[in-house]
Amino acid sequence: MIIILFGPPGAGKGTQAQRLVERYRLKQISTGDMLRDSIANESELGRKAKSIMDRGELVPDEIILSMIRDKLENSDYKGFIFDGFPRNLEQAEALDEMLLQLNLSLDLVIEIVVEDQLLISRIQNRVRESKNARSDDNEEVLKNRLHVYHQSTEMIKPYYLKKKKLVEIDGMRSIEKVSNDIEIQVNNIGA
Numbered sequence: 001m002i003i004i005l006f007g008p009p010g011a012g013k014g015t016q017a018q019r020l021v022e023r024y025r026l027k028q029i030s031t032g033d034m035l036r037d038s039i040a041n042e043s044e045l046g047r048k049a050k051s052i053m054d055r056g057e058l059v060p061d062e063i064i065l066s067m068i069r070d071k072l073e074n075s076d077y078k079g080f081i082f083d084g085f086p087r088n089l090e091q092a093e094a095l096d097e098m099l100l101q102l103n104l105s106l107d108l109v110i111e112i113v114v115e116d117q118l119l120i121s122r123i124q125n126r127v128r129e130s131k132n133a134r135s136d137d138n139e140e141v142l143k144n145r146l147h148v149y150h151q152s153t154e155m156i157k158p159y160y161l162k163k164k165k166l167v168e169i170d171g172m173r174s175i176e177k178v179s180n181d182i183e184i185q186v187n188n189i190g191a
């Protein structure tokens with residue numbers, strides 16, 4: 001089973017991805033987490049990515065795609081949940097090619113829909129409540145991340161709609177309700 005979780009920053013993709021991991025034993029591939037690990041390990045890649053991430057811009061495709069290729073090729077899993085990838089059309093097309101080469105195919109793209117204003121207030125709360133807020137967790141950077149989302153990431157929506165892979169879930173409800181709806185969609189795969 002291969003699923004993409006897609007939605008704006010702060011929509012709850014990470015939380016929902018973890019629930020799917022527990023429920024369906026999929027391997028989570030979060031490019032944001034992988035990049036933060038590289039920064040924590042002070043690797044060359046991490047150094048390159050940090051200032052881009054701190055501005056809320058997208059890290060270059062070649063860096064992201066080589067991380068994904070590496071994960072897919074060196075994994076025993078046959079089921080994956082992508083969270084935060086793909087983030088533009090080029091990445092979506094490259095993913096299709098990689099899956100084809102590995103004889104895998106995408107089952108479902110779940111869009112978690114949340115309005116901008118709610119995302120901004122969620123981030124404001126996160127910053128207030130957390131001593132360990134991410135270095136890209138502030139209102140100004142979030143606004144840029146939202147801008148990048150609307151400019152680049154949302155472009156993948158028509159791509160997956162055309163392939164009849166996309167379903168929309170209302171993300172402006174409790175974590176439980178959102179995850180119940182996601183499970184219904186996942187259980188429908190192949191039905």
Ligand code: AMP
Pocket residue numbers: 009031032033035052053054056057058059060064083084085086087091136145
């Ligand atoms: P996330 O944790 O998914 O919100 O990602 C945090 C930051 O990492 C983003 O704002 C981007 O700077 C970078 N990033 C994560 N995934 C990607 C991706 N697929 N393509 C480009 N940049 C990414």
